[in-house]
Amino acid sequence: MRYLCLVCFDGNELNTIDAETWKQCQVDSAAYDEKLLRSGHMVHAEALQSIETATTVRVRNGKLSATDGPFAETKEQVAGFILIEAADLNEAIRIAGGIPLARIGSVEVRPVMDFKSGLG
């Protein structure tokens, strides 16, 4: 089963982290991605550019509108995601707990809807 691990940060807290910790986190992240790839748990991972680059798109009454900024104005910002393959939620939580960025921000684990199995 697939789970999306959304890596979130508090933007303000992020600014307080020193360069050394940040650099170490990048190195650890690369190593962890590599590890997940080898164990077969990795489906896909990307880091996202900052929310200043975000544009929110809506279509209402057939009219498209695009506005500046993320969908939700919260302290926590989605910074990236890792799509994983895991047997169950416990394994997914284990994997999410290993994501180095979880030490700085938080990781939301969401099961991916499966339309094929018909068990739901």
Added chain:
Amino acid sequence: MADFAAIYRAEARPVLATLIRLLGGFDLAEEALHDAWLAALDQWPREGVPRNPRSWLVSTGRFKAIDKLRRKARFDRSQDELILRMDVPDEPFEVEPQTIVDDQLRLIFTCCHPALAPDAQVALTLREIAGLTTEDIAAAYLTKPTTIAQRIVRAKAKIRDARIPYEVPEPAELADRLETVLHVLYLIFNAGYSAPSGLVPLRTDLSSEAIRLMRLVNDLIDEPDAKGLLALMLLNDARRDARLDVAGELVPLDEQDRARWNRPQIDEGAALVAQIFAERRLGAYSIQAAIAAEHGQSATAEATDWQRIVSLYDLLLRLEPSPIVDLNRAVAVAMAHGPEVGLAIVDRIDADGSLSQFHLLHATRADLLRRAGRTHEARTAYAEAIALSQQEAERRFLQRRLNGLPS
């Protein structure tokens, strides 16, 4: 004629736990248990109760569920995979007693999974493992049955959709997850031991069920604080009969008739405490149990070793600092060194402000003021405690104390 109702009461929950594992879902298992029981009611009166009713119910329930799925599969291809996954032999099978216990434990860990909301953990545990009805749970937690039902439905949906596994966590994760289980069982026990509000002060069925589940956890997991929580429950529950008088009014610890305490249960709890202290791996529950054992083993309130109780509270405060522990410690200090010394501590806690709306802070102060002979101040404190208390029996107790003050 066998007492079918008694068999059902004893077997329904364990059988359900095993069916949930075998069938991989709550709804399917509940339906299966229901079908198996209907079959039993039809067959047992004619053919006699089977030698092992538990195995019979599990086998029959599983067979009925799979039969149902097969019939459905004729109309719905997507069920094929599910049936394949179950890989069924059609003949009845024996269920080992240990398997049943393991299945119940798996179910406890599933119901208390940290990915579920705390409220839902309690409701689900009471419903699925203790077999309480939604109405019972609602009554114990002063909520509407529909709210409880919703919580349970949502929790079950999350277990299914996010695929929370039916398993006891791996050793590396066990400590964390066990903490949640212990917390939920402690809440259940306390809901029975001292209902937070309402008209009925005791719900003994909840306490007894919490003790049964704690025994189950302890049989399978050797963890000092799990032992500590079992000891704490046993020791507190041992005083149950003495906590209410004939009129159903609350009796404080120092006035309880100690002959009515359950001695064998106190001995069992105290023996557990001794074991834990010998192992020297103390957790918060263990220390609270040690305090309860100290009370349980004293012949009278006066003979209690209050100094040792104060030391235990010191230990507890270091481990889990909280104003409520601090307040309990103040009571013990007052017993050891006089009410004025205790009052000084209560005033310090009150100045901190976090417990100012907590009725027991005011009840404690009132009691210490009363014992210090400061009647006028005690009167005000009792009135404050009564205004803040949510529980009828407790309010009546405080009112009696207030009325008993010298004018």
